[in-house]
Amino acid sequence: MQEKRGLMWILSPLSWLLLAVPVFALGALLPRRRKWLLWIGGAGIAGSVLAMTPVFANRLVGWLEAMPEQPQACETRPPDVAVLLAGGVDRFARSEEDVSVLSIDSRRRAEKALGWWRQEPGRRLVVAGGSRGRRSVAEAVLVAGYLQQLGVPAEAIRTETRSLDTWENARNVAALRPALPREVVLVTSAMHMRRAKYSMEQAGFTVCALGADWRYVPFRRMGYLVPDSGGLDKSEAALHELVGLAVYRLRHGR
Template identity: 30%
Template structure:
């Protein structure tokens, strides 16, 4: 805690110095700043070339590559516009100044990790996390965890969320439950991706048909390769019958409930999903009658492993985390979207604000 506080105070002091010299000191000529910037860049490049395998090289590379990316060019052009009349006129540029500030703030990885860390700390501090007892089923929310390698290729690839699948397989092999219920839906974006006639694709009257492959079926294939028998993998019948393309947490909760005869009666399930959406998913499943044991995956932050501190998501910051990039913007967008979806679920009455 003391080191973290010191780190924050030092950066606040550095920020104050920069603000003072850039905006308050009037007698320093612009040419001085230009020369100082050139000398600084030259020094950083020299250090990077002398030690190409060091962290400095990584930081310099991140900074220089920023100027060549769409995000970096957008920030550069916006900054040129809002500062065209000098730093003192920044706020006078109205919407453009706000656009620059929001884009700069939310594309900074440090901000994204801080926002994600808050939700992930909630995920590992929820009641039931760490419970290693048996459950009636492992429920895997697998939408977006896989992608098709190519038309005609018998290969399925994992996305960055694919560790949900490996976690579900690990829980099964550990004996936590005798079945895995996979909810992921069909692939609406792949109109040309067809599976042969199979038992997974049937009309309401029971006759076989050709259909777009459900992502749930692809996940089933991967789970079997990880040692889970096909007989232990369940794809909700409601999802197959309706050929559901839009799969959200609410739909998944209702489809899984149907597998328990529309009345779970407090059945215990191990719910596997992203740590960022763990709280909303847990509340949504509890609202339809389940008792949920949270099993978060897909973390952006890392566990702090000091022996005298309770393990919670934590991530050490480095200089590249202060350089805007697309990853930071993606993480921030996911977190903001999750908060908006939680508000929407609450307004629809699909979740309550607190766990009972």
């Protein structure tokens, strides 16, 4: 589920650069040059440029995507229920059948869950994700429709359609009736797994992590030291996850 953006623009290295350049220029243009403005602006420019490089972005992504140690029960008593978190849409759906609006994150998560479901008969999927507008279709409904197109029968899928963020995903899934087992497989993007797993555990679940949509790329060439749009995109996503996890821990304890 895509989170509420609000002031998330401040987590973009491009925003930092746009703020740092005027500060540096002001320090240089004032009649009496202000060294402290030059230092702040210069550090901001250097930091934002570094954060837009693929090498920096992939270090953050690699840490986030490192899969947590699995509970022993994941091997000895594998759960037969997977909770799949929707990953957003690219535009508003015209109907519940309009699965073309699903983002690539949502599709990759759904396809990962599909592979897990196919491994053993009798497995079930719970898809979580609400909608941003009164008349828009819940993301969980769209993902469920996509799974059905891929061959999962409707009776093997449950949906939770009220949640608007990861924390609500976990709380609302825990409140479903009939209740889910407390041991579940959690399917979400690998970069999102730390925050999602924390939220699910705080809601009372034992989680077997199943990551999808891996984005880490190891250092391969010197061009990774040069800022580019890919590095910017990854850094923004990784910083969003890091700050989101920190906020959850501060707000909800532990």
